[in-house]
Amino acid sequence: QVQLVESGGGVVQPGRSLRLSCAASGFTFSDYAIHWVRQAPGKGPEWVAVISYDGTNKYYAESVKGRFTISRDNSKNTLYVQMNSLRPEDTAVYYCARGKAGATMSFDYWGQGTLVTVSS
């Protein structure tokens, strides 16, 4: 069965950095685009970034461009996001989500999420 498990969240001060990971299993990881989607407390989801199946193409939301970097290691079936210069408005549950085959920018499987809190 498809599983996505995020880790690396926590409490961090504004301006600091954090790296999240997403471990995938139950499918051929290297065949799929994978996304990061976040959800602030009490708000709707917000798409953050996507990386293509082979890592060659990456796209970001304007709100994180230049601060966040998405990457993947297909040999380890793992997705990452390096988050720098964190701001209080980055506080959210961060989900990794698989791009659906054939409708790649919709999300057919999601992890349970990891909470990032940016606060002094």
Added chain:
Amino acid sequence: DIVMTQSPDSLAVSLGERATINCKSSQSILYSSNNKNYLAWYQQKPGQPPKLLIYWASTRESGVPARFSGSGSGTHFTLTISSLQAEDVAVYYCQQYYSTPYSFGQGTNLEIK
């Protein structure tokens, strides 16, 4: 950027009755070359991630009950639950994947009347 607007924000429907949720995009999300609408619907229950229900505006995801259906084209879309069950209580979101940033609606909170 494409803005997605859902209506209503909240909806209370009796068990067994029809529930209808609307979603409007600020520009057309119909791609003319393949005649597909780049719209998905998700269901989110408390403490859980969103779950994909519908993609291409009207294609039901595998395992999703037939009482869920999607319709619409261009800029106006609808999610219909034909006969509301207790387990359908959730927040529902539409999402466009026509262009980045892939934006969601603000959500519709569906409750039992």
